Amino acid sequence: MVTKLEKVDVVVVGTGWAGGVVSAELAKAGYKVVALERGKNQTRDDYIGVKDELRYTNRYEMMQNLSSETITSRNNLDEVALPVRTRKEMMAGNDLGGGSVHWAGASYRWKPYDFEIRSKTIERYGKAKIPEGMTIQDWGITYDEMEKYYDRWEKTAGISGEPDPLGPDRSSDYPNPPMKESPPIKLFKEGAKKLGLHPFQVPAGNLSQGYTNPDGEVMNACMYCAFCTQYGCDFGAKSDPLVTVLPTAQKTGNFEARVGSYVRRVLYKNGKATGVLYVNTLTGEEFEQPADVVVLAAFTFTNNRLLLLSGIGKPYDPKTRKGVIGRNYNGQFGITFLGARGYFEDKKFNYYAGAGALGGAVGDYAGDNFDHTNVDFINGGGIEMRQYGKGAIASNHVPSGTPGWGADYKKKSLHYTYRSLVVWYTSANMAWWHNYVDLDPTYKDDYGDPLLRITFKYTDQDRNIAKFGIEKSREILEAMGADIIDEDQVPEEFDHVYDGGHYAGGVIMGTDPSTSAVNNYLQMWDAENIFVVGAANFPQFAGHHPTETVGALAYRAAEGIEKYLKEGGPLVARKEVSTHV
Amino acid sequence: MADNPNDLHEHKGMSRRTFMKNTGLVAGGVVGGGLIGGLLTNQLQQKPEVQTATDNGQIQDARVFFSRGQDFDILAAATERIYPKDDSGPGAIELGVPYFIDKQLSTEWGVNAKEYMKGPFAVYTTNTGNHNITKDQNKQGPNAETQVPAPTPRYQTKMTRSEIFVTGLRELDNVAQKEFGASFVKITGEQQDEVLRMFEDGKVELKGIGSKNFFNMLLQTTLEGAYADPVYGGNKNMMGWKMKEYPGPRASYAAQIEVEEFVKLDQQSLRNYQGH
Ligand SMILES: Cc1cc2nc3c(=O)[nH]c(=O)nc-3n(C[C@H](O)[C@H](O)[C@H](O)COP(=O)(O)OP(=O)(O)OC[C@H]3O[C@@H](n4cnc5c(N)ncnc54)[C@H](O)[C@@H]3O)c2cc1C
Ligand code: SF4
Numbered sequence: 001m002v003t004k005l006e007k008v009d010v011v012v013v014g015t016g017w018a019g020g021v022v023s024a025e026l027a028k029a030g031y032k033v034v035a036l037e038r039g040k041n042q043t044r045d046d047y048i049g050v051k052d053e054l055r056y057t058n059r060y061e062m063m064q065n066l067s068s069e070t071i072t073s074r075n076n077l078d079e080v081a082l083p084v085r086t087r088k089e090m091m092a093g094n095d096l097g098g099g100s101v102h103w104a105g106a107s108y109r110w111k112p113y114d115f116e117i118r119s120k121t122i123e124r125y126g127k128a129k130i131p132e133g134m135t136i137q138d139w140g141i142t143y144d145e146m147e148k149y150y151d152r153w154e155k156t157a158g159i160s161g162e163p164d165p166l167g168p169d170r171s172s173d174y175p176n177p178p179m180k181e182s183p184p185i186k187l188f189k190e191g192a193k194k195l196g197l198h199p200f201q202v203p204a205g206n207l208s209q210g211y212t213n214p215d216g217e218v219m220n221a222c223m224y225c226a227f228c229t230q231y232g233c234d235f236g237a238k239s240d241p242l243v244t245v246l247p248t249a250q251k252t253g254n255f256e257a258r259v260g261s262y263v264r265r266v267l268y269k270n271g272k273a274t275g276v277l278y279v280n281t282l283t284g285e286e287f288e289q290p291a292d293v294v295v296l297a298a299f300t301f302t303n304n305r306l307l308l309l310s311g312i313g314k315p316y317d318p319k320t321r322k323g324v325i326g327r328n329y330n331g332q333f334g335i336t337f338l339g340a341r342g343y344f345e346d347k348k349f350n351y352y353a354g355a356g357a358l359g360g361a362v363g364d365y366a367g368d369n370f371d372h373t374n375v376d377f378i379n380g381g382g383i384e385m386r387q388y389g390k391g392a393i394a395s396n397h398v399p400s401g402t403p404g405w406g407a408d409y410k411k412k413s414l415h416y417t418y419r420s421l422v423v424w425y426t427s428a429n430m431a432w433w434h435n436y437v438d439l440d441p442t443y444k445d446d447y448g449d450p451l452l453r454i455t456f457k458y459t460d461q462d463r464n465i466a467k468f469g470i471e472k473s474r475e476i477l478e479a480m481g482a483d484i485i486d487e488d489q490v491p492e493e494f495d496h497v498y499d500g501g502h503y504a505g506g507v508i509m510g511t512d513p514s515t516s517a518v519n520n521y522l523q524m525w526d527a528e529n530i531f532v533v534g535a536a537n538f539p540q541f542a543g544h545h546p547t548e549t550v551g552a553l554a555y556r557a558a559e560g561i562e563k564y565l566k567e568g569g570p571l572v573a574r575k576e577v578s579t580h581v
Numbered sequence: 582m583a584d585n586p587n588d589l590h591e592h593k594g595m596s597r598r599t600f601m602k603n604t605g606l607v608a609g610g611v612v613g614g615g616l617i618g619g620l621l622t623n624q625l626q627q628k629p630e631v632q633t634a635t636d637n638g639q640i641q642d643a644r645v646f647f648s649r650g651q652d653f654d655i656l657a658a659a660t661e662r663i664y665p666k667d668d669s670g671p672g673a674i675e676l677g678v679p680y681f682i683d684k685q686l687s688t689e690w691g692v693n694a695k696e697y698m699k700g701p702f703a704v705y706t707t708n709t710g711n712h713n714i715t716k717d718q719n720k721q722g723p724n725a726e727t728q729v730p731a732p733t734p735r736y737q738t739k740m741t742r743s744e745i746f747v748t749g750l751r752e753l754d755n756v757a758q759k760e761f762g763a764s765f766v767k768i769t770g771e772q773q774d775e776v777l778r779m780f781e782d783g784k785v786e787l788k789g790i791g792s793k794n795f796f797n798m799l800l801q802t803t804l805e806g807a808y809a810d811p812v813y814g815g816n817k818n819m820m821g822w823k824m825k826e827y828p829g830p831r832a833s834y835a836a837q838i839e840v841e842e843f844v845k846l847d848q849q850s851l852r853n854y855q856g857h
Contacts, residue, residue: 049855051830054809059690070697085697085736182838223833348843352827353834389834392808392816392827404781405663405800406774414669417825418843443699496735 002277002286008032009565011276011291013263013306016098017547018533018554019297020241020249021153024215025558027254031565034289035249036261036278038298039064039095043242047232053391056231060087062102063230064094068446071301073496075457077318077434082496083443083451090498092299096259097232097241099299099501100547104229104356105205105238107159108382108544109150109552111168111367112143114428117540120368121378129378134461135328135431136540140511140520140572143168146552153551154203157239158211158219161203166363179208179222179358184349184421188360188385191480197364202384204357205239205547215248226389228356238356261287263302264447266294266310266530273312273530279447293561296507296532297554300331303536304437304506305452313507313517313526316436318455324517324525325507326438328431329454330541332502334495335462336381339424339473342482343399348418354389361385365425365472366543377465381427381543383472390417399484423476424488425469428543430461437506458494466490502546504535511575519572521560522553528570533557641814642677646686646743655750655765656682660803662773670824671817678806681815685802686743693741702739738789742798749795752787753780810851819848830854 009031012019019035027033055061064070070090074081084090093099113120116138121129130136151171160176178201181189185201192199206222213219222237236243249255265277267288275290296303307313307325316327362383363369372378396413397420403409440453470487477485510516513525522537524530533554535546542549560571647653657679666672673679685691740748753776757765760779761772768776777796779785785792806815808825816822822829828846831854837844 049851051854052810052812052851054805054813058805058809060695065695066697067695068697080703082703082737083697083699086693087695089735180835180838183841222835224835224838225831225833227830350834350837350840350844353838358838392822392825393805395825395827396804396808405777405803407665407667410664410667411669414824417827442701 002288004288004290007275007290007292008034009291010034010293010295010561011036011289012295012297013276014098014296014298014302014534015096015241015246015257016093016100016297016299016534017241017245017551018299019295020097020100020245021156021551021554022295022297022531022533022558022561023255023257024245024249025555026561027249027252029562031254031562033249033255034291035255035257036263036276036289037096037098037257037259038262038281039093039098039259041257041259042095042097042101042232044232044234044236047234049234051225051227051231051234053227053393056227057391058393060091060230062094062232063087064090064092066090070451071498072440072443072451072453073498074453074455075493077455080442081440081453081455084496084498088499089496091501092301092498093501096257097246101232101240101242102230103205103240103501103547104386104388106357106359106384106386106545107154107157107161107203107205107239107548108164109168109170110143110146110542110544110549113368113379114542115139115141115143115146117379124368125372125378129372131461133433134459135433137328137431137508137510137515139509139539140516141509141556145520146549146556147171149552149555150548152555153548156213156215156244157205157551158207158213158244159203159205159239159548160208162201164200164361164363165198166366166369174203175213176208176211179204179206179355180224182350182353182358182387184351184385184387185358185360187480188421188423188476191476191478192360192362192383194479195475197362197476199360199362202357202359202361202386203548204355206233206355206357207237207239213244215244217244217247219243222355224353224355224358224389226352226354226391228354229388263298263306264309264449266296266306266312268310268312268527271527273527293529293531293565295557295561296530297534299534300503300506300536301452303532303534305439307507307517307532308439308452309449312530313524315438318434318436321433322514324513324515326436327515327517328505328508328539329435329437329456329503330429330431330505330538331535332426332429332500332541332546333456333458334497335458335466335491336427336429336502337424337500338427338466338470338488338490339383339422340470340477340485340487341397341420341422342477342480343416343420343484343486344481345419345483349421351387351390351395351418354387356388357386358388359384359386362476365469367428375464375468377461377468379428379430379465379543381425381465381469383423383425383469383476385421385423385476400486421477421480421482423473425466425473426543426545427462427465427469429541430459431505431540432459435505456494458491463490463492502535502541504538504541504546507532507536508539509537510539511572513574519570520556521563521571522557523560523564523571525570525574528568529564531557531561642680644680644683646683646691647747651754652747652750653679653683655753656746658766658773659750659753659777659799660806662770662777663800663803664807671820673803673807675817676807676821677815677817678803681806681809681813682746682802684814685805686746691741691743696736698739698741700739703737740789745790745795745798748790749780749787749792749799752785752792752795753777756780756785812851819850822848
């Protein structure tokens with residue numbers, strides 16, 4: 001039996017940055033908002049005194065419990081997809097605040113080029129630069145239009161940084177100064193400068209000082225405790241929804257976050273959503289939550305899956321290359337974040353200390369900041385040297401050629417514990433007709449609903465950009481004076497490991513309803529009162545971390561939802577153009 | 582937890598004072614917001630003495646997962662080859678690694694409680710790919726030498742990790758018998774290495790798992806046992822951390838983050854950190 005609850009103005013699925021921002025903005029505007037979160041409640045108290053590497057880093061304490069639901073994965077259309085069974089291979093947020101709590105905090109704006117990639121690539125290099133089958137497209141919004149939302153999110157989150165000298169125009173400075181410059185970061189910056197590059201401090205969601213955001217939320221200064229990525233912050237010093245947007249929403253009296261609420265369907269009638277169906281994960285009771293507006297902010301996998309399960313929007317079919325839901329699946333997988341590890345015989349860094357987003361970066365090889373005429377790929381990526389701070393289990397790297405275990409390994413792994421640094425390239429990932437998501441024909445969750453199936457493979461674009469990044473990373477390590485440099489190998493094929501939280505696409509934004517699922521307010525073309533918010537909106541992935549763009553898009557969506565609640569109807573006129581596929 | 586009293590008891594030479602020494606540094610790093618003040622004060626109200634060591638020696642070193650002593654002995658011997666005692670310090674056995682693994686195998690991790698374990702299961706033998714590549718906190722970062730391209734998602738067996746361990750350890754023994762005519766625990770160290778290498782290279786048929794996967798799991802859990810917080814039964818007396826000069830969990834490293842020279846700190850465990 002399904003219990004029908006009282007109608008609210010807005011029901012939001014998911015409580016990460018996407019759901020949190022939308023909830024806060026609409027609750028502030030006076031609308032009744034209910035957010036549904038499948039996982040448990042969590043507060044800062046849950047993180048005090050539990051800096052435990054085994055539990056959080058190696059056993060994935062904060063990640064989704066996969067016993068009921070995971071994804072299935074394959075490379076090619078004619079293969080049988082298999083479930084990604086372990087949390088080592090599949091990391092997604094699960095509790096109040098979502099993955100936005102256990103993220104590291106590296107916060108980049110994406111570039112004007114990223115938002116108009118198709119037009120700008122053709123403009124500079126001609127049509128032939130985009131290979132057949134690469135389905136990249138403009139977003140239907142420009143950087144200039146996004147700027148105010150970026151600015152707003154940075155202020156909410158209290159980002160600590162200094163502008164990328166080669167970055168896009170900004171209307172104001174970061175709200176907080178950059179984090180401390182540790183000796184490895186200094187070394188990285190000096191090395192980069194020797195090569196004529198333009199280093200800057202990674203803009204961080206770890207706060208460099210105490211800060212009160214525009215909503216009145218107080219955050220504290222980061223302690224460089226190093227138990228950061230894959231952990232919650234016990235100091236309220238990491239920008240996350242628990243210390244920002246969720247309390248802001250709560251304060252209005254218009255907001256309720258319901259945990260243990262697993263959403264199974266968006267209810268849909270006559271072209272509009274009427275609410276959502278969810279189950280209480282502790283009691284098994286089923287509820288219907290009616291609402292005027294349904295917001296899906298449940299991260300890429302669930303956003304896609306709920307639309308497919310609910311039969312909303314036309315599913316993408318790779319054979320005909322038609323349909324939209326599931327189209328242009330993209331993200332940063334194992335082939336991104338490759339680079340090199342340098343070993344320094346005469347140095348010993350205090351690398352037990354660090355923070356999620358502490359690091360140095362270089363933007364010279366990002367986006368279209370360099371000429372691509374003579375390279376066999378488009379787009380680029382940031383280069384980073386991060387000081388996460390290492391736990392004792394994580395810090396056992398040895399130069400290649402050393403045995404992987406035994407006496408020699410022990411000796412060398414102890415010797416090199418604090419003597420190695422990684423430089424990597426956070427390369428972009430372009431969209432292709434053959435990379436998409438749909439529902440799996442075989443594997444199901446506890447409720448009997450099919451799992452989401454991912455079909456994804458690497459292309460020459462991916463391998464070429466990775467090779468380029470590895471070379472650049474090596475050059476910087478050489479300039480830093482590393483004695484031994486081990487380059488990453490470029491993998492031939494995607495290995496079905498989903499561990500960085502940078503998965504995107506499937507519910508992409510655009511100007512054309514035949515190639516996009518949502519308009520530039522993230523309103524669905526096919527259902528005017530459903531808004532889908534998150535990395536699922538990315539038509540392709542830029543060469544920087546995603547979350548700041550997710551946060552900015554959420555502010556954009558909140559503006560659109562408010563407009564919709566006042567005026568109704570589609571916020572952008574349908575403009576059917578037949579484009580490439 | 583009561584792990585540490587016993588641990589400390591073993592090392593009589595160790596100074597208890599050391600646990601307090603660095604709180605000054607921590608306090609030095611405290612700046613900003615009112616909230617944090619209270620928070621840190623709480624965290625810093627650590628009792629200087631960890632506890633009084635009781636006289637129960639290694640009372641926690643007993644098997645709770647492996648029913649056969651023989652399986653456990655094979656495990657112990659194998660971990661010691663992977664992480665041997667040498668002049669830098671104790672090996673796996675002295676660090677309590679076999680007991681660490683034994684305990685881990687009866688946790689939710691050991692029984693795959695939070696993994697997707699619904700069928701159908703694709704049955705692979707050696708071809709499952711390496712589902713236990715070593716990944717560090719820099720996840721996607723350079724560890725190319727351990728990245729084996731896999732044709733499918735990596736973990737595709739119906740077996741739980743604890744079942745894999747029992748099966749794998751017994752197979753170590755079978756291979757030792759076959760190759761050297763004696764049990765794994767009876768052959769020489771070099772011979773044990775040879776057996777382990779056969780597993781590492783995937784040369785042994787291990788149905789449903791792949792011997793390489795078992796080996797990687799053994800390797801990973803051995804390192805975890807050497808370096809995880811002592812509360813889990815390994816890293817005895819924080820000896821693993823001492824060898825590594827790893828200080829353990831602290832409220833703050835703000836005082837060290839900008840320092841050029843390596844700052845060697847005394848070890849603190851989770852128990853210290855939680856203020857017991
Ligand atoms: C270890 C790690 C480090 C990262 N570091 C960085 C970084 O440094 N920089 C960066 O830019 N990005 C980083 N990311 C990515 C970042 O976490 C995500 O981009 C961001 O959290 C996305 O926010 P979101 O609101 O879309 O999703 P989430 O924050 O994950 O929120 C989605 C919520 O929806 C809930 N949900 C899902 N399905 C359902 C359902 N059916 N019913 C009810 N609720 C549901 C989930 O439980 C979750 O709480 C990292 C990710 C990981 C895993
Ligand atoms: S490193 Fe800083 S932001 Fe990260 S958990 Fe520690 S104190 Fe919080």
